[in-house]
Amino acid sequence: MKLIIRLSLLMLTASATHATLSDTDYYIALLADMLERKTIGDDELVQLIENAELGQVINPISQDRADIRVSDFIDHEVAQKWVDDADLDPKQVAKWAQENLVEQERIRKKRKQVQQDTKRLWKEVSSERLSAGGGHTCAIQPDGIAKWWGNNDYGQRDAPSDLGVVRSISAGGWHSCAVTGNGFVKCWGNNSDGQSIVPLDLGAVQSVSAGGFHSCAVKADGMVKCWGSNEHGKCDVPSDLGAVQSVSAGGFHTCAVKTDGTIKCWGANGYGQLEVPSDLGVVQSISAGGFHSCAVKADGMAKCWGNNSSGQSTVPSDLGVVRSVSAGSWHTCVVKADRTVKCCGNNGNGQCDVASDLGVVRSISAGTLHTCAAKADGTVKCWGSNEHGKCDVPADLVVLANGLVK
Numbered sequence: 092m093k094l095i096i097r098l099s100l101l102m103l104t105a106s107a108t109h110a111t112l113s114d115t116d117y118y119i120a121l122l123a124d125m126l127e128r129k130t131i132g133d134d135e136l137v138q139l140i141e142n143a144e145l146g147q148v149i150n151p152i153s154q155d156r157a158d159i160r161v162s163d164f165i166d167h168e169v170a171q172k173w174v175d176d177a178d179l180d181p182k183q184v185a186k187w188a189q190e191n192l193v194e195q196e197r198i199r200k201k202r203k204q205v206q207q208d209t210k211r212l213w214k215e216v217s218s219e220r221l222s223a224g225g226g227h228t229c230a231i232q233p234d235g236i237a238k239w240w241g242n243n244d245y246g247q248r249d250a251p252s253d254l255g256v257v258r259s260i261s262a263g264g265w266h267s268c269a270v271t272g273n274g275f276v277k278c279w280g281n282n283s284d285g286q287s288i289v290p291l292d293l294g295a296v297q298s299v300s301a302g303g304f305h306s307c308a309v310k311a312d313g314m315v316k317c318w319g320s321n322e323h324g325k326c327d328v329p330s331d332l333g334a335v336q337s338v339s340a341g342g343f344h345t346c347a348v349k350t351d352g353t354i355k356c357w358g359a360n361g362y363g364q365l366e367v368p369s370d371l372g373v374v375q376s377i378s379a380g381g382f383h384s385c386a387v388k389a390d391g392m393a394k395c396w397g398n399n400s401s402g403q404s405t406v407p408s409d410l411g412v413v414r415s416v417s418a419g420s421w422h423t424c425v426v427k428a429d430r431t432v433k434c435c436g437n438n439g440n441g442q443c444d445v446a447s448d449l450g451v452v453r454s455i456s457a458g459t460l461h462t463c464a465a466k467a468d469g470t471v472k473c474w475g476s477n478e479h480g481k482c483d484v485p486a487d488l489v490v491l492a493n494g495l496v497k
Contacts, residue, residue, distance in 0.1 A: 219231075219258075219259035219260065219261075219298065220259070220260070220454070220465065220490050221454055221456050221463055221464075221465045221471060221490055222260050222261050222262040222301075222456050223262060223419075223456040223457060223458030223461055223462060223463045223473070223481070224241075224247070224262025224263055224264060224265075224267070224301070224458050224459070225242070225262075225263065225264035225265055225303070225420075225458065225459045226241055226242030226244075226247075226265065226459070226478065226479050226481055227239055227240065227241030227242045227243065227247050227248055227262055227267070227479070227481055228240055228241050228262060228456075228458070228461070228463055228473060228481050228482075228484075229248075229260045229262045229267060230260070230463075230465075230471055230488060230490050231257060231259070231260055231490065232488065232489060232490070233469075233489060233490075234256070235255075235256030235257060235258075235272065236255075236256065236257075237250065237254070237257050237260050237269060238485055238488055239262075239267065240480060240481065240483060240484065240485060241479045241480055241481030241482075241483075242265070242478075242479035242481060243479075244265070245265045245266065245280045245281035245282075246279060246280050246281075247262070247263075247265055247266050247267045247279065247280030247281065248267070248280075249279060249280075250267070250269070250277075250279060251277055251279060254269065254271065254277060255271065255272055256271070256272040257269040257270060257271055257272065258270040258271070258272060258274070259298060259299065261299055261300050261301040261306075261340075262301060262458070263280070263281075263286065263301030263302055263303060263304075263306065263340070264281070264301075264302070264303040264304060264342075264459070265280055265281035266278055266279065266280030266281045266282065266286050266287045266301055266306070267279055267280050267301060268287075268299045268300075268301040268306050269299070270296060270297075270298060270299050273295070274295035274296060274311070275289075275293075275294075275295055275296070276289045276293060276296055276299050276306075276308055277289065278299075278301065278306055281304075283304065283320075284304045284305065284319045284320035285318060285319050285320075286301070286302075286304055286305050286306050286318065286319030286320065287306070287319075288318065289306075289318070290316060290318055293308060293310065293316055294310060294311060295310070295311045296308040296309060296310050296311060297309040297310070297311065297313070298337060298338070300338050300339050300340040301340060302319075302325070302340030302341055302342065302343075302345065302379070303320075303340075303341070303342040303343065303381075304319055304320035304322075305317055305318065305319030305320050305321070305325055305326050305340055305345070306318055306319050306340060307326075307338045307339075307340045307345055308338070309335055309336075309337060309338050309347075312334065313333075313334030313335055313336075313350065314328075314332075314333075314334060314335075315328045315332060315335055315338050315347055316328065317340070317345060322343065322359075323343050323344070323358045323359035323360075324357060324358055325340075325341075325343055325344050325345050325357065325358030325359065326345075327357060327358075328345075328357070329355060329357055332347065332349065332355055333349060333350065334349075334350050335347040335348060335349050335350060336348045336349070336350060336352075337376065337377065339377050339378050339379040340379060341358075341364070341379025341380050341381065341382075341384070341418070342359075342379075342380065342381035342382060342420060343358055343359035343381075343382070344356055344357065344358030344359045344360070344364050344365060344379055344382075344384070345357055345358050345379060346377045346378075346379045346384050347377065348374055348376065348377050348386075351373070352372075352373030352374055352375075352389065353367075353371075353372075353373060353374070354367045354371065354374055354377055354384075354386060355367075356379070356384060359382075361382065362382045362383065362397045362398035362399075363396060363397050363398075364379070364380075364382055364383050364384050364396065364397030364398065365384075366396060366397075367384075367396070368394060368396055371386060371388065371394055372388060372389060373388070373389040374386040374387060374388050374389060375387040375388070375389060375391070376415060376416065378416050378417050378418040379418060380397070380403065380418025380419055380420060380421075380423065380457070381398070381418075381419065381420030381421055381459070382397055382398035382420075382421075383395055383396065383397030383398045383399065383403055383404045383418055383423070384396055384397050384418060385404075385416045385417075385418040385423055386416065387413055387414075387415060387416050390412070391412035391413060391414075391428070392406075392410075392411075392412060392413070393406050393410060393413045393416050393425055394406060395416075395418070395423060398421075400421070400437075401421050401422065401436045401437035401438075402435055402436050402437075403418070403419075403421055403422050403423045403435060403436030403437065404423070404436075405435060406435075407433065407435060410425065410427070410433060411427065411428060412427070412428040413425040413426060413427055413428065414426040414427070414428065414430065415454060415455060417455050417456050417457040418457060419436070419442065419457030419458055419459060419462070420437075420458070420459040420460070421436055421437035421459075422434055422435065422436030422437045422438065422442050422443055422457055422462070423435055423436050423457060424443075424455045424456075424457045424462055425455065426452055426453075426454065426455050426464075429451070430451035430452055430453070430467070431445075431449070431450075431451060431452070432445045432449060432452055432455055432464055433445065434457070434462060439460075440460045440461070440475045440476035441474060441475050441476075442457070442458075442460055442461050442462045442474065442475030442476065443462070443475075444474060444475075445474070446472065446474060449464060449466070449472060450466060450467060451466070451467045452464040452465060452466050452467065453465045453466070453467060453469075453490075458475075458481070460475050460476035460478075461473055461474065461475030461476050461477070461481050461482055462474055462475050463482075463484075465490045469489045469490050470484075470488070470489055470490070471484045471488055471490055472484065
């Protein structure tokens with residue numbers, strides 16, 4: 092890939108034997124083909140020049156490497172000598188510039204996609220390290236070892252002794268699932284409907300989601316597989332679903348974000364939780380709750396549908412852009428653009444009473460009757476029902492080391 096060039100900055104003297112560049116921007120054309128081909132933006136180029144950290148350049152004619160720092164080109168005479176020595180024809184330099192104008196637009200789009208992917212990655216890393224379930228909570232520490240607290244009536248806190256380091260965790264109604272360090276799924280706890288028996292043919296996965304009485308995973312190839320209770324068909328993955336970006340197992344239904352960014356839901360529909368709004372369009376993420384569903388749209392706005400008995404599907408009119416949304420059994424919480432938290436819906440146990448001293452957070456997880464957030468410093472805070480101690484966060488728990496929180 093060629094270096095991004097702004098043609099308007101390139102000044103050539105047509106009558107000259109060699110290319111003559113402006114005193115200010117000569118290095119742009121000079122370095123266009125002399126640098127090893129790589130994607131680099133104008134802002135990075137300026138930073139490289141300011142820091143004088145680029146170690147080598149490439150002669151466009153001989154392809155020989157030369158140990159010359161970018162800072163050396165700040166001397167115009169040195170730069171012009173390289174132009175002359177390489178015998179760069181003005182037409183050839185102009186051709187490079189024109190090619191790079193096209194390349195600039197392609198790279199601009201690519202960089203935008205990279206930024207979106209990075210944002211999504213950090214959101215996933217944060218959200219999948221903390222999960223509030225029915226009566227228990229789990230989180231992953233910086234060393235990859237998970238911790239559980241709260242209800243243990245079904246052994247949902249008794250992780251397998253060989254679990255080791257995990258990539259992500261998900262707390263269901265009364266069972267827990269995790270993606271191990273080597274990419275495989277392990278589940279434990281309540282197994283009344285087979286929700287903790289991982290299919291032998293599942294293989295490596297990208298992610299796992301534990302629902303009320305079923306579990307779902309996104310396989311390595313992007314396909315979805317669900318197991319456990321199939322009441323209402325919540326484990327019957329649609330045959331036309333195809334590969335997906337993510338999956339969310341709710342109380343009695345399942346939703347997935349397809350590769351094109353649209354949503355598909357299946358399972359129980361007693362409250363319209365499967366009826367994706369026609370104007371929803373492309374989304375960033377999906378969260379299946381007890382009897383409702385919520386998504387973050389492409390523009391960052393939250394939208395919910397389904398059961399609204401406690402106002403859990405009524406998005407506050409002043410909410411604005413959000414970073415993430417989590418649908419609990421009867422309440423909903425979001426991380427706003429300023430990284431503060433707002434919750435709505437059933438508040439019978441204080442699960443919507445966000446502490447005034449919570450501050451900014453990295454992620455949020457709404458459970459059945461409680462809510463947990465990963466704070467900016469990596470610590471965790473939970474509120475709502477504390478039956479079985481599900482809000483009693485271990486004193487020494489840190490979800491993300493400060494250096495990993497972006």
